[in-house]
Amino acid sequence: MADPTRPKPQRILLVTGMLGAGKSTALRELEDLGWESIDNFPIRLLDRLVGHDDEPFSLAIGFDCRTRGFKPEDIIEQVKGWLEEDDIPITTLFLDCAGNELERRFNETRRRHFLAQDLPVASGIAAERELLAPLRRWADVLIDTTDFTVNDLKQTIRDQFSQTAPKDMTVTVSSFGFARGKPPTADLVFDMRYLDNPHWEPGLKEQTGLDKDVGDFIEKSAVFASTFDKIKSLLLELLPRYADQGKAYVNIAFGCTGGRHRSVYTAEKMAQVLRDGGFSPTVLHRNLGSRAAELVEGTQQT
Template sequence: MTEHEAQPAADREQTRDDGAQVSTGKETAGAHEAAIPELVIISGMSGAGRSTAAKCLEDLGWFVVDNLPPALIPTMVELGARSQGNVARIAVVVDVRGRRFFDNLRESLADLDARGVTRRIVFLESSDDALVRRFESVRRPHPLQGDGRIVDGIAAERELLRELRGDADLVIDTSSLNVHELRAKMDAQFAGDEEPELRATVMSFGFKYGLPVDADLVVDMRFLPNPHWVPELRPFTGLNEEVSSYVLNQPGAKEFLDRYAELLQLIAAGYRREGKRYVTVAVGCTGGKHRSVAMSEKLAARLAAEGVETVVVHRDMGRE
């Protein structure tokens, strides 16, 4: 194949039958190159925290692919470049499950370098003692130990990954780190100057339909009078201005809103420090139609004003 034949058709000069030359696509090359995603390759020892590191990047907005054969990494980057900026950052986890593909990794990296792709390799390391303890705690064999001991699998994996470790841009030793400390290190490297984002779901619900199983925090609005017993308010929901005003003007309602919003700010700051990225606040009343809906809307507005990305869900509002 000649160099001309190897060029993408869109990049070659084309000539019409009448001799006029048509667009080759070169004028958009700069825009195409600008759309090439940033790439992080996550690898390292089994049990050293690859999944935690990958989850951290996912929470920071990266598109994460687990166990992708290294030979397919350039293809994944190319697909990201075609996403018109929707996939700006890709993280790929490469581990011993794909060990037969490691021979292709250097060729793939050379291909990416030739394209001008910004890429980094993150290698998760840990001591033999720490890895043995972790495998024993979950009572699972090491992927490479075969009929031998866990330490045999660890030794085999170290040898297999030796060259990749030497090429790594960032090596993190997790021997003495817990999950939160590893997430903090990843945040420090990849979150930039911005504080890691916290996303909150504020969910109204009715106690008579059961507690939300995914709630992190639950508050009870049944200490307020129920608009259900006000005939002119009964047909409406807490989204109605008259219902909302009725709920918020009850004794203790505004005080509760102010104090609980302050408490949520304190909790949100702690969640960020501990690496927790998602929280669900469940706000309940009897039927999930009036009081909980009105208070959920107000709490969500307070959280959003504090920079927390917030979604409001009214689980039981439409039930009879």
């Protein structure tokens, strides 16, 4: 029987490979997926990071031939020791790339290779490849970035590691008034101005979309139910796809003229739908506290 007093398991990903193959990009993408990322951490201190935390977390540790104390055989022995602790999942990722492409990348950035300070870049690449050969053979996951763009590598990291990402996508549902400008960070904007405006309904101008009378008025619209259902179906299909692509934040914005009635009610109603669908949206009403004004709401339609 497992000891309930033992610290919970960590998830450890060791990220290494050839200089110029994309380690920094991979670590940044992992960080966006919710991993804690550390690059070029001294090898002799690795033991202090593994298995000594009371809370579970996902840690990506990057290292390469520039890292202090870098000896592939010693690192492999350390990993073997950690693997004996069967409650600590450890994976090693090796990023490789063809020599000619690495030469092109070094020449393009005008950087010196760490192992070829006074020699051609090709000499440093060859020495590094020989040095890293044991780690390449040992690695659980091998990604060859020779023909990759930066976006290709990011997508591959998401495909490989998003299922074990420790953080959920953050969903925000907001309301706003077009009269005061569209929110610049919105990913999806829905214009609710096709609905009759409660501002012009007697007794509703000073109320908002949070009030029952305003909600009842909007619900009476002949088109509200059908259009709301279409938007709901679209969002419930899109949000899981955004999550699969590794998107960390999604802002869904509903707008009306003043941002106090139609957009507020729709945002609140949609947020509840998303909660029922397994999401945990944050709800923001940008212009809810704005003053009701005829000049903002425009001309009453008859």
